[in-house]
Amino acid sequence: MMTTFEKDGHTFQQWRVGASTFTACMTRGARLMSWDVEVAGTRRGVIRWPENADFSNYRKIRGGNPILFPFMGRNYADGKKFFWKNPGDGVVRPMPQHGFAVDGAFEIVEATENSVRAKFLPSADAREGYPFDYEFFVTYRFSELALTCEFELVNRGDVRVPWCAGHHFYFTLPWHAGLTRKDYALKIDAKKFWHHDGDGRLVKADAPKEPITFGDPAICDLIYTKLKTNRVAFGPKNGEENVVVRVGDNEAPSAWTTVVTWSESEDAPFYCVEPWMGAPNSTEHGNGLHFVEPGASEVFKVSVALE
Known part of the structure; x- marks a missing residue:
């Protein structure tokens, strides 16, 4: 069930x-803060x-x-x-990195024992x-070992609305004592790889060496496109305790559906x-840009599961 609590002046x-325990600050950035799992006392x-x-x-x-x-x-x-x-309309307007919702205001419009839906207040x-x-709208649905998140953009106006949104999951790594990044492998079936240059251009990058591990500095800030499947998995090299991210409901995503791997240091x-x-x-450049027509809506769905 959902509970609320106050800490340091925040709800x-x-x-x-x-x-599983899921903790969020839905009224500020609609941010899921943490997902913790208790198994056998750990x-x-x-x-x-x-x-x-x-x-x-924030x-x-x-x-x-x-x-x-x-x-x-x-x-x-x-280039600006x-x-x-x-x-x-060809008009140039400001757009901070990652847009306006990261620290923006939201209101909760629906909450249940295992879900929440919030609306952005620009x-x-x-x-x-x-x-x-x-x-x-941002909607989360929670289950014991998984979550789904849906973005929904509804066009209430009379011109089409462009958008290209995304997630920025901070996954704990490593999550085993005694292991390091190089002990965790990433399985992603991508055909194209890119870097985002300082002038905004996409620059082709080499495919990372197989097996891909998080100890490889080449995957930091690497952009993966032309995914063969919507399934991205990572975990210990023995294949146990994988985290599985699925991008959308279609097994074969559109060519410019994108995954990025990044860490601060x-x-x-x-x-x-x-x-x-x-x-x-x-x-x-137009690659992956979506449009919602007047009176229509579009949903972008992502799920994360422990498998």
Whole structure:
């Protein structure tokens, strides 16, 4: 069931479903903060939230699942960083890294014993930078060893709305005593690999060496596209205790459905595996950019499970 609690002047929501505990701050960024699992008296953090997180710099907290909307990564307009050009009217507007929802206000519109749905409340800056008549919802559904998250963009206006949103899961790594990053393998069937250059261009990258491990510095900030399947798995090399991320419901995603692997440093206690709707800076190059027509809606669904 869902409970709420107060800490340091902030309100949090929590769900206990079997062995799992999910904690969120849905009214600020609709952020799932942590996912912990208790098995045989031991507690494992699947999604990590740092102790003593600095809420005064919420956007920079390295934890949970920041919601990247309406665009993720860095956007450029004719090479100008943190701006985007609307393909509809050609107007250039500001767009911070990862968009406006990361630390934006949300209101909970529905909550049950194993789910929650929240609606984005755009700030003045968000309305200026993304001036459309829309509603954006984030819905989480929890089960004992899995979660799903759906983004829904509803177009209430009379012009089509561009978007290319994503997730920024901070997964605990390593999660076994005595193991290091190199002891964990990533299984992702991708055909194309990229880096995002400092001027906004996508630059082709070499495929990482197989088996891919998190100890390989080449996968930090690597962009994977043309996925053969929507299943991305990672865990110990013996194949047990995998975390499995599924991007969408279609077994074969669209060509520009994207996954990014990133970590802050070689010794950070996390590694991010990030499913995105498309490639970064899609508003400039168009690869993976989505549009919602007037009166229509679109859903982007991601699930994470322990298998």
